[in-house]
Amino acid sequence: MDAFSTEDEEALRKFMPAAFGKQDAGVNVEAQIEQARRKIVDERKQAVEKAKDSDDDSDDSDDEDEDDDEYPVTHELIVKTHDRAVTSISLDPSGTRMVTGSNDCSLKLHDFSAMTPNTIRAFKTVDPFETKPSETAESHTIHQVLFSPWSGSQFLVITATPQARIFSRDGEMISEFKKGDMYLRDKNNTKGHTAEVTCAAWHPTNMDLFVTGGIDSTVRIWNVNNRMSQRDVIVHKSRAAGSAGMTRMTAVGWSSAAEGQSSIIVAAAYDGSLVMWGGEGPYHRPAAEIREAHVRDTWTGGLDISADGRLVVTRGGDDTIKLWDTRKFKTPVSQASHPSTSAQYPTSNIRFSPNSTSVITGSETGHLHILNPATLRPEIVTPVTPGSPLITVNWHPKLNQIFTGSANGQTTVLFNPKLSHNGALSVLSKAPKKRHVDDDTSLTTDLDPMGIAGDAVEGGAKLQGGSYSSRHPTIGLTASGKSRDPRRPHMPAVTPFAGTTPDERHVRESIPLSSMRDEDPREALLKYAPKEGEAKLFTGAWDENQPKPIFKDYDSDEEAEERDAKRARR
Structure with a gap:
């Protein structure tokens, strides 16, 4: 048999197709990515360049190119899915699934692997309060959305209610955690938050634990497998005059501690204090506390802890950003002035970069600020949504892309083709979907x-x-919501009180022995009544120990008549 020659191989290649199915005519990926390039990168440097000579301009342009290669801000991908302000953005560890929360009381689920350049939209909209299609449910603002850092199968949702919720990555609610009894004065005895939950954070190493903070002046640690009661309760007693020991918890973070120690929990309060506890306990008293970290009665919505647990950065409602050292938790290492947007948007946050070499946050003018953590001075100030406040930011470690949410409902993905991976790049690397x-x-x-x-x-x-x-x-x-069709019956509107009234199933599952309230107490007691010939179960002792009554004996009937006459006169 003759050997297979090179000419035969070339002929076979011409005869056999390289791939099966309908072939794409070709996509210019570089052109699609180039269309996503941002025109203005750093407005701060533009102002500096105007004050310098033309000779220095060439040097500054080289420096600007170096900055472009250092931070993923050269290109952008715009995702416009919400009608109102985007309050929170979270991605799973792989970076393929993104969830955004908004003031329109809805969650939007996005899948980068399914998006194309002309189909940049959410594949699912989730209402966290939807129970049944035929029922009218309440709606509340979404405060925070947090994917589990260890598993992309579930994410935590914090809304303007006392109950946290766990959802699957497909938007199905897994569990709703219990609400505490608001009439109990001692918060240690309640099984959940008694007022609105404002913030949350996952445990840095244990995927089953997370912490929440609420306006009931408590920080609670939960186990995802037990929704009926929290694992631990930390009651923060404010020292501010006139607050009666109660204040609102505005932000919380949970991170690994420095030098291989246990984890730490850091929380900010409305009274201006900043408190730190050991992540594994005990929680009866804080490990460190700064009473006047920020101005009292201002909302400190931004708080983040560095990856090594040594630094804490806070963004307060007093228009300041401060950096703290957990090993010397008394005075700020550095601070800078930065206008706050927490009065209108309490979820305005601040975040460390994945390697903790930068700090990112938004501004009321719609700019993204990348700060030096040592001095808190801006390295880059670039506009994202000019004129619309930038509320939430997130820097994904695996994608190396920055995600921002603005007050106009826009989610922007900033990236650099030289530094970033997948995410927005995978979307722009596909051919546009042909319209049907x-x-x-x-x-x-x-x-x-x-x-x-x-x-x-x-x-x-x-x-x-x-x-x-x-x-x-x-x-x-x-x-008014009534049907114009005379054949369709009118559905009565459900009032807010009727919509929040617990149903029979909820009462039966959450309140022990609640079924006893439907029993007749007389019938319940008659169950224990002895039958003929049976011994008495509860009152049998009285048959032997019951004292016999002893009455006075009268000698004659005249004394009895005299006694009756005295009673009549009385």
């Missing part, structure tokens, strides 16, 4: 609520003039 005929609204029709198609045929001729609902304006709902 159903994507063009001018070629499709709506369906009537009763199920009649808009292009229905009457008498053999197609009805002209758009959809059925547009031709029949009486079909639909009035401004």
Whole structure:
């Protein structure tokens, strides 16, 4: 048999296709990425360049190029999915799934592996308070969304309610943690927060633990496997005059401690204090406390701990950013002036970079500030959403991309093709999705609520003039929510009190022995009544030990009559 020659191999390649299926005509990935380049990178350096000579301008441009290669801010990908301000952004450890929370009381789930350059949108919208489609549920602002740092299978949701919630990565609620009894004065005896939860953080090494802080002046540690009660309660007693020992917890962080010690918990309070506890306990008293870390009665919404647990950065409502050393937790290492947006947006945060060599935060003007942690001076100030406050920031360690959320509902992904990986780059590396005929609204029709198609045929001729609902304006709902269709019964509106009334199933599961309230107490007692011939179960002792009554004996009937006469006179 002759050997397989080179010409035969080339002929086989021409005959056999290199790949099967429909082949893409070709995508210019570099051109798509270049379209995402940002025009302005650093406004601070532009102001400096104007004051220098032309000779220095060439040197500054070289320095600017070096800065471009140092930080992932040269390109951007805009995700516009929310109607109101984006308050929190979180990504799973792999960086493929992103969840955003907003003031529109909804969660948006995004999958970068499924996005294309012309389909940049959320694949699912989740209402954390939705119970049943037929019921009217309450809606509250989303304060914080936190993916588990060790597992991308679930994320924690903190809303303006006393209950934290755990959701799966697909947006299904796994557990809702218990609310405490607000009428108990001692917060150590309640099984959950008695007021709104404002902040939370995951344990740095244990995937089953997380901590929450609320306006009931408590910090509580929870186990994800026990939703009926917290594991530990830390009651923060404020020393501010007139607060009666109660204050609001505004921010909390949980990180590994320096030099291989146990973890630490750091929390900020509305009275201006900054408190630190040992992450593994005991919690009866704080390990360190700074009473006037920030101005009293200002909301310190930004708090983050460095990866090594040595530094803590806070952004207060007193228009300052301060850096603290956990080993000398008394005075700030450095501080800088920075206008606060926590009065209008309490979830305005501040974060360390993955390697703790930078600090990032937003501003009321819509700029992203990358600060030097040693001096808190800006290294780069770049506009993201000019004119709209930048509320939340997040720097993903694996993607090396910066995610920002603004007050106009826009989520922006900043990246650098030389430094970043996957995420926004994977989206721009794909071919745009070809539009289907159903994507063009001018070629499709709506369906009537009763199920009649808009292009229905009457008498053999197609009805002209758009959809059925547009031709029949009486079909639909009035401004008050009532149906205009006389055939459809009116659904009564559910009042806020009726919507929050616990149902029978919730009472039966959460309150022990709650079924006894439906029993008749008389019937419950008669169950223990002895039958004929049986000994008495509870009152049998009285048959032997009951004292016998002894009455006075009268000698004659005259004394008895005299006694009765005296009673009558009385």
